[in-house]
Amino acid sequence: MTGPTDPTDPSDPTDHADWSGPPAAPDDAIPYDAVPYDQDSFDGTPRRPGTARPPRPSDRPGSARARRRRHPWRIAAAAVILAGLVVLVGGYFWVQSEASPSGPPGAQVLITIPAGTGVNATASLLASKGVIGSSFAFRIWSQFHSVPGVQAGPYAFNRNSSFAAVDQVFTAGPNVFPLVVPPGFTVSELADRVGQLPGHDADTFLTAATDGSVRSPWQPAGVTSLEGLLATGTYTILPGETDRQLLTSMVDRFDTLAARAGLATGAERLGYTPYQVVTVASIVEKEGVLEKNMGPVSRVIYNRLDKGTPLQMDSTVLYALGQDGGTVTAADLATQSPYNTYLHSGLPPTPTCFPSEAALEAALHPPHGPWLYFVVVEQDGTEAFSTTYAGQLANEALARQRGLG
Numbered sequence: 001m002t003g004p005t006d007p008t009d010p011s012d013p014t015d016h017a018d019w020s021g022p023p024a025a026p027d028d029a030i031p032y033d034a035v036p037y038d039q040d041s042f043d044g045t046p047r048r049p050g051t052a053r054p055p056r057p058s059d060r061p062g063s064a065r066a067r068r069r070r071h072p073w074r075i076a077a078a079a080v081i082l083a084g085l086v087v088l089v090g091g092y093f094w095v096q097s098e099a100s101p102s103g104p105p106g107a108q109v110l111i112t113i114p115a116g117t118g119v120n121a122t123a124s125l126l127a128s129k130g131v132i133g134s135s136f137a138f139r140i141w142s143q144f145h146s147v148p149g150v151q152a153g154p155y156a157f158n159r160n161s162s163f164a165a166v167d168q169v170f171t172a173g174p175n176v177f178p179l180v181v182p183p184g185f186t187v188s189e190l191a192d193r194v195g196q197l198p199g200h201d202a203d204t205f206l207t208a209a210t211d212g213s214v215r216s217p218w219q220p221a222g223v224t225s226l227e228g229l230l231a232t233g234t235y236t237i238l239p240g241e242t243d244r245q246l247l248t249s250m251v252d253r254f255d256t257l258a259a260r261a262g263l264a265t266g267a268e269r270l271g272y273t274p275y276q277v278v279t280v281a282s283i284v285e286k287e288g289v290l291e292k293n294m295g296p297v298s299r300v301i302y303n304r305l306d307k308g309t310p311l312q313m314d315s316t317v318l319y320a321l322g323q324d325g326g327t328v329t330a331a332d333l334a335t336q337s338p339y340n341t342y343l344h345s346g347l348p349p350t351p352t353c354f355p356s357e358a359a360l361e362a363a364l365h366p367p368h369g370p371w372l373y374f375v376v377v378e379q380d381g382t383e384a385f386s387t388t389y390a391g392q393l394a395n396e397a398l399a400r401q402r403g404l405g
Helices: 064-070 072-099 119-128 135-143 163-172 187-194 202-210 243-261 263-270 274-288 291-307 314-320 357-364 389-401
Strands: 108-113 153-158 177-181 233-237 373-376 383-386
Touching (some): 072 163, 135 163, 153 163, 177 187, 202 243, 243 263, 263 274, 274 291, 274 314, 274 357, 291 357, 291 373, 291 383, 383 389
Antiparallel strands (some): 177 233
């Protein structure tokens, strides 16, 4: 076999004298430079007219573009997830902002939680009173902070409170307590009742009520006790309320009652000081008990005072002994005390209890009558009144017959 030869090699036996270049192309051949190129071809390979364009690399199976075209739900899922994250993060910061509101706590409001109230209803109630800004945020917050079951009862909250502060109040239970002061109560009895309230002490309250640190406009000079000068009724004791604050509210309520009854002008008309009329009213409260008895009892007191006769009221002796009700013995009647109206003429030095409005009205407006004595003659507490001692003895006998003596 003979390999390629070089036409310029004189040793090549082949005669190249007649070589005239490469053979001519066929008549139907397409010139090389006339073959069109696909401008979008990925490698510039010439493509004959009518032939398909080769696929781009991005169109090949498995390419990113093909995957996007074949799985559009993945894009949607990613968008949903991203939106969810935005909502979660935004919701978290919103709940936190509601849980810790800006600004100081506002005014105190009272809310009563009925028995069986759930967290949702409680949250709505708190929001309606302005304690929290959003009941929905509180419900979400409570799911992650183990808010206890809410005890039924009255609560005091500050407006614009944090969720943590609300939770702390609910955990401790109702923090508002009613204080009932019935007519006929004394300062000492009131102190014992106040001492049963959380955050209060009986001795501390009694000192505040008798040392002159809180005064009534009806107190004469030299009198420091508020005996008889505190209004009866029901009071709402709020968290943190001090003894002096409570006493001040009681004094203010009595002032309102006294103004309504016309204490100042009524006392002047009777010829007594307002403080003396309150003292009369306190005796009327203890001795009359029933409203229908109070007017005549008041008249008996004024009649005895006008005559200079000792009042001889058992309730004043019992007050000196620190007792409320009961039988007065001969030994009791001998008790040496300015409150013993068997031994001393005139009124005791101070009122002996807190009078009701009815007792104060009776003391200011006693009915006309000559009575000097009275005694209970009916099981319901009805009293009989007499002008003479003989009439009193007859009424006492009647009372004994009825098992009242």
